[in-house]
Structure formats: structure tokens, C-alpha cells
Amino acid sequence: xxxxxxxxxxxxxxxxxxxxxxxxxxxxxxxxxxxxxxxxxxxxxxxxxxxxxxxxxxxxxxxxxxxxxxxxxxxxxxxxxxxxxxxxxxxxxxxxxxxxxxxxxxxxxxxxxxxxxxxxxxxxxxxxxxxxxxxxxxxxxxxxxxxxxxxxxxxxxxxxxxxxxxxxxxxxxxxxxxxxxxxxxxxxxxxxxxxxxxxxxxxxxxxxxxxxxxxxxxxxxxxxxxxxxxxxxxxxxxxxxxxxxxxxxxxxxxxxxxxxxxxxxxxxxxxxxxxxxxxxxxxxxxxxxxxxxxxxxxxxxxxxxxxxxxxxxxxxxxxxxxxxxxxxxxxxxxxxxxxxxxxxxxxxxxxxxxxxxxxxxxxxxxxxxxxxxxxxxxxxxxxxxxxxxxxxxxxxxxxxxxxxxxxxxxxxxxxxxxxxxxxxxxxxxxxxxxxxxxxxxxxxxxxxxxxxxxxxxxxxxxxxxxxxxxxxxxxxxxxxxxxxxxxxxxxxxxxxxxxxxxxxxxxxxxxxxxxxxxxxxxxxxxxxxxxxxxxxxxxxxxxxxxxxxxxxxxxxxxxxxxxxxxxxxxxxxxxxxxxxxxxxxxxxxxxxxxxxxxxxxxxxxxxxxxxxxxxxxxxxxxxxxxxxxxxxxxxxxxxxxxxxxxxxxxxxxxxxxxxxxxxx
Amino acid sequence: xxxxxxxxxxxxxxxxxxxxxxxxxxxxxxxxxxxxxxxxxxxxxxxxxxxxxxxxxxxxxxxxxxxxxxxxxxxxxxxxxxxxxxxxxxxxxxxxxxxxxxxxxxxxxxxxxxxxxxxxxxxxxxxxxxxxxxxxxxxxxxxxxxxxx
Numbered sequence: 001x002x003x004x005x006x007x008x009x010x011x012x013x014x015x016x017x018x019x020x021x022x023x024x025x026x027x028x029x030x031x032x033x034x035x036x037x038x039x040x041x042x043x044x045x046x047x048x049x050x051x052x053x054x055x056x057x058x059x060x061x062x063x064x065x066x067x068x069x070x071x072x073x074x075x076x077x078x079x080x081x082x083x084x085x086x087x088x089x090x091x092x093x094x095x096x097x098x099x100x101x102x103x104x105x106x107x108x109x110x111x112x113x114x115x116x117x118x119x120x121x122x123x124x125x126x127x128x129x130x131x132x133x134x135x136x137x138x139x140x141x142x143x144x145x146x147x148x149x150x151x152x153x154x155x156x157x158x159x160x161x162x163x164x165x166x167x168x169x170x171x172x173x174x175x176x177x178x179x180x181x182x183x184x185x186x187x188x189x190x191x192x193x194x195x196x197x198x199x200x201x202x203x204x205x206x207x208x209x210x211x212x213x214x215x216x217x218x219x220x221x222x223x224x225x226x227x228x229x230x231x232x233x234x235x236x237x238x239x240x241x242x243x244x245x246x247x248x249x250x251x252x253x254x255x256x257x258x259x260x261x262x263x264x265x266x267x268x269x270x271x272x273x274x275x276x277x278x279x280x281x282x283x284x285x286x287x288x289x290x291x292x293x294x295x296x297x298x299x300x301x302x303x304x305x306x307x308x309x310x311x312x313x314x315x316x317x318x319x320x321x322x323x324x325x326x327x328x329x330x331x332x333x334x335x336x337x338x339x340x341x342x343x344x345x346x347x348x349x350x351x352x353x354x355x356x357x358x359x360x361x362x363x364x365x366x367x368x369x370x371x372x373x374x375x376x377x378x379x380x381x382x383x384x385x386x387x388x389x390x391x392x393x394x395x396x397x398x399x400x401x402x403x404x405x406x407x408x409x410x411x412x413x414x415x416x417x418x419x420x421x422x423x424x425x426x427x428x429x430x431x432x433x434x435x436x437x438x439x440x441x442x443x444x445x446x447x448x449x450x451x452x453x454x455x456x457x458x459x460x461x462x463x464x465x466x467x468x469x470x471x472x473x474x475x476x477x478x479x480x481x482x483x484x485x486x487x488x489x490x491x492x493x494x495x496x497x498x499x500x501x502x503x504x505x506x507x508x509x510x511x512x513x514x515x516x517x518x519x520x521x522x523x524x525x526x527x528x529x530x531x532x533x534x535x536x537x538x539x540x541x542x543x544x545x546x547x548x549x550x551x552x553x554x555x556x557x558x559x560x561x562x563x564x565x566x567x568x569x570x571x572x573x574x575x576x577x578x579x580x581x582x583x584x585x586x587x588x589x590x591x592x593x594x595x596x597x598x599x600x601x602x603x604x605x606x607x608x609x610x611x612x613x614x615x616x617x618x619x620x621x622x623x624x625x626x627x628x629x630x631x632x633x634x635x636x637x638x639x640x641x642x643x644x645x646x647x648x649x650x651x652x653x654x655x656x657x658x659x660x661x662x663x664x
Numbered sequence: 665x666x667x668x669x670x671x672x673x674x675x676x677x678x679x680x681x682x683x684x685x686x687x688x689x690x691x692x693x694x695x696x697x698x699x700x701x702x703x704x705x706x707x708x709x710x711x712x713x714x715x716x717x718x719x720x721x722x723x724x725x726x727x728x729x730x731x732x733x734x735x736x737x738x739x740x741x742x743x744x745x746x747x748x749x750x751x752x753x754x755x756x757x758x759x760x761x762x763x764x765x766x767x768x769x770x771x772x773x774x775x776x777x778x779x780x781x782x783x784x785x786x787x788x789x790x791x792x793x794x795x796x797x798x799x800x801x802x803x804x805x806x807x808x809x810x811x812x813x
Contacts, residue, residue, distance in 0.1 A: 633786040634786065637793070640790060
């Protein structure tokens with residue numbers, strides 16, 4: 001007797017997609033958080049001209065976001081590793097990603113420590129009112145606070161990115177309100193006190209000159225400007241996260257990415273750029289250096305032309321927003337590091353075991369744990385000194401961007417792939433396309449990266465050391481993986497998607513969660529024949545349609561897979577291709593596996609019991625479309641209930657053809 | 665293609681083409697017999713020759729779990745031809761597979777008849793879901809049961 005023997009549902013975080021606003025909020029919590037510390041660190045490094053350079057960095061970020069739109073439209077699972085690998089091969093890609101991971105590891109600590117300092121300085125003001133005194137230094141409080149925050153977001157990420165990103169949206173909304181109030185009160189203050197532009201005066205400290213002072217070159221003119229610009233790059237953290245979250249953005253992906261980029265750019269200009277500028281215009285420079293370098297926006301509150309009580313209220317609001325944004329940046333750094341290490345692990349340059357999924361939450365918990373442990377160590381080593389962390393930062397982000405931009409230029413020359421969007425300013429010479437816009441952007445970023453090698457000693461030493469170490473680790477595992485593939489795995493070139501399986505006892509249980517107006521069943525079998533899934537993803541809106549991708553594993557004898565790892569390589573390839581296609585279109589799909597000895601029976605059984613109104617199938621290579629339809633209608637004749645009053649449309653799709661029929 | 669109407673098998677199956685009998689050794693013999701019933705309705709020898717040429721396809725028709733087999737081909741004709749053979753003793757293929765009922769169908773190849781062809785197949789499966797209902801009936805009784813459905 002025919003029987004549906006076993007039902008498995010596949011789960012992985014990538015199968016549901018996020019809005020452009022949610023994607024923007026993930027990036028903003030990292031990128032926008034630098035407003036709280038970048039100005040203060042830059043002011044200490046090279047003097048009163050810092051607001052101009054922070055604003056320049058925000059404008060540069062706008063151009064870099066445009067470059068990210070082009071690279072993301074080229075690679076759904078993009079980011080520096082994939083882009084550089086396709087342009088220059090694995091060696092440079094590994095170097096790029098090594099330096100980027102270094103920055104992700106620093107972004108978390110610099111944000112957490114900065115948030116801790118904002119809180120510690122607020123406590124210094126507030127606690128005396130309650131006759132409480134704390135003997136602990138602000139930096140010690142910052143370290144303790146940072147460790148708690150990193151632990152908290154370790155747990156949040158173990159639970160999954162979707163839960164974390166919903167919090168990011170609330171954080172960004174709250175911070176935007178606080179930012180708006182600060183802008184309004186700053187304008188009022190400038191109106192009352194009179195507006196004077198901050199002086200464009202650059203004076204480097206010995207520390208920020210780095211090896212330049214040893215070489216004997218004078219940091220003046222264009223060189224001075226490039227050096228100051230380079231010192232301000234720490235305001236640029238978090239942009240790579242945009243490439244990491246692109247795979248999770250919902251349809252239409254590139255259009256939504258553009259909206260995300262515009263939101264991020266606007267936030268950067270208004271929140272980081274303008275508020276840093278207002279801080280410099282309102283707070284005397286000496287006060288910034290001596291009192292507010294570690295909590296610049298709190299300083300801005302205390303210098304506003306407002307009654308003292310209102311200043312304190314604004315300071316509390318700023319500290320709450322700093323807390324939320326900066327701890328959000330900790331989260332984003334974990335999400336970003338997790339994303340990029342997943343990409344490289346997929347490519348076999350990290351042991352596959354580290355991508356093992358958490359049995360309950362389906363997240364890559366080993367990568368998340370390694371990232372957070374390393375961040376905690378950095379926090380402890382820094383002793384809560386945000387300037388030290390700032391000094392170490394920016395090596396990775398600049399070299400990674402340099403490689404990324406150069407790769408995009410090379411990929412244009414190679415005419416690699418289809419792009420939905422291109423960075424502007426392009427010239428065609430013969431059959432080659434010269435990306436002039438990208439070239440100019442590359443020259444700017446490269447010059448900053450090059451100068452920073454000499455000026456940011458700590459960043460150069462620690463960045464190069466860490467990158468080389470990680471590069472060695474990558475290379476070691478790459479070689480090891482190659483050996484394993486050669487000996488054991490004839491499907492070694494097939495990248496494996498990591499997904500969890502959950503077991504359901506009753507087929508009706510699995511269909512209870514599908515409650516949308518339309519339900520489309522998409523049976524799949526051949527990893528190279530998914531044109532019917534493509535058709536569904538292109539023509540159905542997942543807002544009102546449940547798309548269920550069904551794989552029927554024909555069970556023979558006692559053969560049975562109880563977990564995903566026991567599926568055949570071709571089956572794993574099938575699910576990888578299904579997931580990649582869903583990611584490409586940014587539409588939610590629900591994959592399930594059913595064990596049975598009769599595929600046509602299972603398809604109709606599912607359609608009937610799940611209330612599906614459409615079945616979209618690929619053509620059977622052995623039967624052909626018409627014979628396939630004949631088999632289905634015969635099966636329908638057997639199982640159709642006498643009281644069935646609905647209808648089910650069947651589409652058999654192959655190449656650009658479709659054979660349709662309606663079961664009633 | 666839309667399924668817009670229900671198809672009564674009586675519209676394509678003549679009562680004289682319904683036979684209840686036993687003694688078939690294998691599926692080939694059964695299909696040859698069922699085709700001989702259909703040949704009585706076809707005067708054109710060319711068509712008979714085409715059917716004979718395509719008979720091999722019918723021999724490999726799947727036998728469903730309930731004992732039904734529906735040998736069918738589509739050729740260049742303008743009408744549907746069919747016959748029904750109900751077996752008093754089944755042809756035993758293996759432990760699980762037995763043939764109780766054979767509904768043979770010749771359909772027009774033209775695409776405009778494909779929807780009707782599918783509908784007939786679906787109806788045959790539905791009508792003969794339980795072959796045991798028909799084993800003890802006479803051809804005229806079977807015809808009236810089909811007519812009622």
C-alpha cells in the first residue's frame with residue numbers, strides 16, 4: 001500500500017528574508033555607532049579640523065555603498081572574499097578576508113568599550129545626586145560592561161540573526177529621534193551663541209604621526225590632508241556588513257539594497273557627520289580634548305544652550321542611544337564576522353566542522369563563539385582604552401576596500417557576470433569597459449590605506465600580524481581540505497549548504513504553519529533542473545503565497561536518512577541550489593523532504609491535505625511532460641475525495657515551455 | 665488547458681466492448697484481446713497497422729496497486745476507441761501485483777483532444793478504484809454501473 005513514510009522539514013536562517021529597512025538598520029548600528037567615538041579619537045589624533053574629515057569620510061562612505069551595490073548585484077553571496085577571489089584568485093582573497101576579520105574583531109570591542117565609557121561618565125554625573133560614590137575608574141567599568149554585552153550578543157546570535165535584526169530596527173528608530181533632537185537643539189544653540197566654523201587646523205600628535213616622524217617627512221599640505229583623512233577612517237566601520245546581509249534581503253533585492261544604502265548614507269551624513277560638526281562648532285576644542293574625547297556627544301549635550309535639567313535629560317537620552325547603538329554594533333560585528341567566516345568555510349579554507357549548526361537554533365554557533373571569545377580577549381587587553389583600540393582599527397577595512405575596489409575594476413575589464421547596477425562614470429574603449437568612477441574611488445582608498453601603514457603603527461603591526469596568522473590558518477585548512485577531497489570525495493567541487501532537519505510525524509502538522517492566501521507546491525528532484533522553481537520565484541509574491549519546495553526521497557528497503565549529513569551528495573547539491581536560488585530572488589521558501597515509494601501519490605497527497613492551489617513541476621527526463629501529466633491525472637483519479645470542491649492547477653515547466661492542467 | 669467538464673465513460677465505451685472472462689496467461693495476451701475488441705470498430709486498416717506498431721508501448725503499461733492497468737496510446741485518429749476487460753481470475757505478476765481490470769484506450773494525437781484524454785484517464789482511475797466491485801458483474805451490469813457514474 002502506498003504510504004508517506006517519513007517527513008522532514010529543512011530549516012536554515014537564510015530561507016526567510018528581511019526588508020530593506022531591517023537590512024539598513026543592521027548596517028547602521030555598526031556604521032552609525034562611530035558617531036559616538038570617531039570624532040573624539042580623531043580630535044585627539046590631529047586637532048581641530050576633525051569634523052571636516054569625519055564629514056568627508058561619510059561622503060566617501062556614500063561612494064563605497066554604491067560600489068557595494070555593484071558587487072552585491074554581481075554576487076548574491078558576496079563580500080570581499082568572493083569578489084576578490086573571482087578577480088585575483090584565492091591567495092589575495094584570503095589576505096583580504098583575513099584583514100577584514102581583524103577589523104570585525106576590533107569593531108565589537110571598540111563599540112562595547114565606548115558604550116561602557118558613555119555610561120561610566122554619566123554615572124559620574126548622576127550618582128553624586130544620590131550620594132553614591134564609585135571608586136572604580138570609567139575604563140574598568142567599561143571593560144566589565146563590554147564583557148557582559150559581548151556575552152549577551154553571543155547568546156542572541158546563537159538564537160539567530162532574525163531576532164537580533166528586529167532589535168536593530170528599534171535601536172535605529174530611537175537613535176534617530178535622539179539625533180533629531182540633538183540637531184534641533186544644536187541649531188538653536190548656534191543661533192543663540194553665533195555660528196563660527198571650526199578651524200581647518202591639523203596638528204598631529206607624535207602618536208598619530210607614527211613612523212612618518214622617523215622618516216623626517218613633514219605632514220603638511222596634501223600629505224597632511226591624506227594622513228588626517230586616514231586617521232578618520234575608523235568612522236567607516238561596518239560597510240562590509242551590507243554585502244553580508246544582501247543574501248537575506250527580500251525581493252526585489254537590488255532595488256531594496258539601493259534603498260538600504262540611501263538610508264545608511266543619509267543616517268551617516270546627518271548623525272555622524274553633522275553631529276560631529278556641531279560638536280566641534282559648539283564645544284571649545286580644549287574641552288573636547290580634556291573632557292569629552294571619550295564621550296563627545298555627551299559633551300555636546302552639556303554645552304547646549306539649554307537649562308541644566310534639560311541638558312541632563314538630553315545627556316541621559318544620548319547615553320541610552322549610545323548604549324543601544326554601540327551594543328548594536330557589537331552585535332553587527334558578530335553577525336559580520338559570522339557571515340564572512342561562513343563564506344570562507346563554504347569555500348573549504350576553514351574546516352567544515354566549524355559550520356556545524358546549533359541543533360535547536362540552526363546557527364553556526366562555533367564561528368559565533370570563536371568570534372566573541374576573541375573580542376572578549378581584545379577588550380581585556382585594551383584595559384578599556386578606546387584610543388588604543390581606535391589606533392589599532394582601520395587597517396583591515398581600508399585594505400579590504402582597496403582589494404574589493406580593484407577587483408571590481410578587474411571584473412569589469414574581464415566582463416565578468418551580469419550586473420543589475422553599475423558604479424557610474426564608465427568609458428568603453430573597444431571591447432573593454434574602463435570603470436573610471438571606480439578607478440578614482442580606488443585611488444582615494446588606496447592612498448589612505450598606504451599612508452595609514454606609516455601613521456598608524458599599532459594598526460599596521462597588529463593588523464599585519466593577525467592577517468598573516470589567519471592567512472596561515474586558512475592556507476593550512478585549505479590544503480587539508482584538498483587532500484580530503486582528493487581521497488574521499490568525488491563530489492568535492494560541490495559546496496555544501498548547512499541546514500537542519502526537523503522531523504514531523506504527521507504530514508498535516510507540517511502544513512498547519514502555511515496560512516497564506518495562495519499555496520504553491522514545487523516538487524524538485526534534479527539539481528540541474530530547477531527552471532520551474534525559478535518560474536515560481538519570478539512570478540509569485542511570497543507575501544501572499546506559501547512556496548513549499550518538496551523533495552521526495554524514494555525509500556528503498558531499510559535505507560533511511562535520519563539527518564541531513566546522511567543525504568546523498570546529489571541531494572545536498574539539490575538543496576544548495578534551491579537555497580541559492582531562493583536567496584537570489586530574496587523570496588521565502590519552505591523546503592520539506594518526504595520519504596515515500598510513490599512520488600506522484602505524495603505530490604497529490606500533499607497538495608490535497610495542504611490545501612495547495614498550484615503545483616509547479618519540472619519535466620521528468622524519463623517520461624516527458626505529457627506522460628508525466630497522464631500519470632498525475634490517473635493518480636488523481638485514485639485519490640480524489642468525492643466531496644472535493646476546489647481545484648488544483650498543475651504546471652509542468654521546462655525550458656521556456658509550460659504544460660498546464662486543472663484538477664477539479 | 666482547463667478541465668471544464670466531466671467525462672462519462674459511457675460516451676467513449678460501447679457495451680459490446682466490455683468483456684468479463686478468465687484464462688489470460690500474461691499482460692500481452694490480455695492487451696491483444698482488448699485490442700481485438702477495438703479493431704471491430706475500426707474499418708481503416710492503416711489505423712490498425714499503426715496501433716499494431718505501437719502495441720509494444722502498451723505492453724509496458726504500469727499496473728497499479730489496485731489491479732488496474734490502462735494501456736493507452738495516442739495516434740492520428742479523430743475518435744476515441746476503448747475496451748474493458750474484467751478478469752474473473754487475475755493475472756499474477758508477483759506477490760503484490762495482480763491484474764484485475766484492463767481498460768484499453770486509443771486517443772487522438774491532436775492537441776485539442778489531450779485535455780479530454782487526460783480526463784478519461786482520470787475518470788477510469790476513479791471509476792475502477794475498487795476492481796472487486798466489478799468482478800462478479802455481467803458486462804451489461806458493468807455498463808450500467810459506468811453509465812450511472
